[in-house]
Amino acid sequence: MKKLFTAAILFVTLISCSQKEKADLLVFNATIYIVDSAFSTAEAMVVSAGKIIATGKKDELEKSYDAKEQLDAQGKFIYPGFIDAHAHFMGYAESLTRANLVGTTSWEDALEKLKTFAADNKEGWLVGRGWDQNDWAMKEFPTNDKLNELFPDRAVLLVRIDGHAAIANIKALEEAGVKPGDKMTGGEVEVKNGKLTGILIDNAIDVVSAKISRNSEAQILKAVKQAEENCFAVGLTTIDDCGLSAASVEKIKTQQSKGELKMRLYVMLSDEPSNYDYLEKSGAIKTDRLNVRSFKVYGDGALGSRGACLLEPYSDKPKHYGFLLSNPEHFDSVANRIYNKGFQMCTHAIGDSGNRTILNIYAKYLKGKNDLRWRIEHSQVVNKNDFNLFGANSIIPSVQPTHATSDMYWAGDRLGSERVKGAYAFKDLMKQNGWIPLGTDFPVEDISTFKTFYAAVIRKDAKGWPENGYQIENALSREETLRGMTIWAAKSNFEEHEKGSLEKGKFADFIILDKDLMKANEKELLEIKVVKTFLGGEKVYEKN
Template sequence: MREKLKQICPLLLGIAFASCQQKKEYNADLLIKDAVVYTVDSNFTIANTIVVNGGKIVAVGDADSLENKYKARKVVDAGGKAVYPGFIDAHAHFYEYGMSLQEVHLEGTQSWKEITDSVQNFAKRNTEGWIIGRGWDQNDWKDKQFPNKAKLDSLFPVRPVILSRVDGHAVIVNQAALNIAGIKPGQTIAGGQIETINGKLTGILVDNATHLVQHKIPEPTDALVQEAFTDAQRNCFAVGLTTVDDCGLPYTMINTITQLQHKGALKMRMYVMLSDNPDNFEYLFKHGVYKTPGLDVRAFKVYADGALGSRGACLLKPYADKPGWNGFLLSSQKHFEEVATKLAAKGFQMCTHAIGDSANRVMLKIYAKALKGKNDRRWRIEHSQIVSPEDVKLFGEYNIIPSVQPTHATSDMYWAGQRLGAQRLKTAYAYKDLLKQNGWIPLGTDFPVENINPMFTFYAATERMDQKGFPAGGFQKENALSRVEALKGMTIWAAKANFEEKEKGSIEPGKYADFVILDQDIMKAAGTQLPKVKVLKTYVNGEKVYEKK
């Protein structure tokens, strides 16, 4: 027996030694090969192999040299498919989108009746609490007037209902909700509108007036909040998003997001702008920039005006389809000046929603005064939608970043001319002109206002058409972006807008291993194919977080 053990032991030791040696040979977690890798580095290099270790990219190049140098625990053959940096949505409402997935879906509805039918069906399945919905747009209806609450009152005399317009800048509520908020006919509010016709409330509330009811909605449970985040994440990973800018959250969300990321429930990277609120200012001024690999908080979201669709955008001259009405600013100019002064002194980023040419002019001049010339503060104007031609140069003179959403142009083009008239429309949604000011421009969607899919962003930015190919030749095509510019706007330029270009936005050694594999090469596919492109796989930190079934 002893003799047998003497013979077996060296053999076992040899096997163990060989096993240890084999384990030591691994010097990478993942190797992607046979790919067309658009690195989006400074030279826009195209490679065919990526090596990942410890959640970061360690090498990019050709298979012959990298396969000899690295032994990876997992090797993925991309089969010649195109690989891009993980897409970054530079302007979205991620949490709000997640919450909307728990509510009545009203996107694409074609009439008020279709909406009330949808609300009825939802109420039958969800029998308690407030009825909350989002996504209606009267511009899509045959009758393009704002609806009236009468039908909601008859269906729900006691249960409160609030239905947000697609842009979030207007709501319709029933009388039960108005009663809870204590809103009376003839009541007014600065920066908002409580619609009254013939002395009666219609249920339409615009901009700041929406908060009167929204603040009465009970806080969601922790379980619902987690479900909202994870549902939103699932859908976003499926379209190739790996970072989202969430525009306008309370500071209390920092701890919620951190906890979800810490326990692995939330893997989406987030750049969070805190909303314009004294409590948020006090918190971040006291604690400073909050930065982890998954969460970056250093910015504040301010609202200058409302939306064009609800005629809340602040214009220099009256609306073409509503004489005497210019829209309005949501706060006084003094307030915006005070916020800009504070943020400039404290070193935080200011990101201001501005749609109308008057709102853009006001904010550009306030920014200019606070920034005092050339700088690298990366203060942003979110949307930069209608900018007077004489004001465009201010973006370049003060390094102000226009953060735009290309699908707004192709969603609004059917009716924007009615609001603005031909002359103002010609210089609206002018993304190419805005790009020229600083040489770079971040792109987003503003979801859930628009669809979450970055392929729609890419298509709208480059082709300037809807998905039916309208209009022929593109909407104001002179302001289309090239495919290279659009890809940069969704990756490295979006990262730069967040001060994160050294850690993401391109496929380069040292950066996070966030990338996507698509079923078509968007740099070469026919324009008509771009909205149809699908994500095959999405990786965050070198971990596959989505795979097309």
């Protein structure tokens, strides 16, 4: 009788298991932020074939699913994988092969770092990036005199952190054929007392950088893999790469098809005729890991190098307004082309004049509410009379919170006390459409997603300055910020139905953090670490 009873129990158990749905992974013992419309949480979730198939309580899920593997999250905190709505992934990878001048405290400090780099890299051009004169005691642009002394026979090009200014030595200028008095639309070659200082602004940089020999395919792939690893380590699972060529897209397709590149990328093609021809011929490109349907257009320069186009002169440089990088007629013509093909237009605009120019051109084609999701990248300084144009025409302001905390030390000098009120106005911009995508703009800013979160919510630097936060009335809430880094960023890419939240049917792109972003105190936010990163249910990063 006892054997019969045991057999019956075993039979019932087998029947019960056979009725369960097979799954790949059950994650439990966690606080899971689903980031759905209700901003709900769960303690467990089930993954199958790279997608979320259920969330809820562990005991309930185990009744319905038979998972091959189980992951005990040990009470930690799970979020959708972060989506960086504006960055330069391939540019970041390239920067890993060049002299890193970020954080230098003076021109002399930058030169010392360059000398160290040169000692280990003895051939070809010396290329670096990351210096920022606003971080130095002497806040004016340097001249190339010392570069000429140190490297008389080797071309040098050092790009400012924002990519909108650079300094070149005389050897590089000679190889590029740059001469005093050269003029160009959207660029400036600085001359003092009839002599080239080496400073190049915006389009002038391209004249010199075109002469740099490119890295080999092996070097590029090595750098891309390192860049991807660094991105997974900060919880990024999708990156908007802003301003690539058609040739770069083809390389990405090859790398992804071979499994050499796993990162999901939303690529904006740069504003070049060949890129328009490419996408018009191929049509929008969409796979699980690659989405190409938009164009990055360049409206004006940057505030730090005084290239941003302003309605009134710079407060710290009378009679200087900055400039547009192309004539308004060009912006109108590409808007017409993009609109007629149904693609997305994403335009860099920093200054209030740059933003007004692009807003008005967008409005001409969009004509009110729509779902084309045309974006203005940065939307950094907006005149108070122009905010309404975003909402009236469903134009998406795509912003990078760390720009506010990087620029806050000197933005008032550039703009004056009144005009600066319309700068870095994330809350006011968010109200226009009820949502806003967030990014970092790396390598212009630090790759850290937690610095993005901190800057959006707290609006202070790492030392806690200013005490009450910078223009704190435009801080975002923690929920708004998390949405901006996940579901709203996905929405800006037309991908909100496949990623950006941990809802049933979406990609199992998720991260495990050691602290709770929603509840950690101010000082803890910058100390939070990613424990694990999953992409499509596959673990792609684990903290040592």
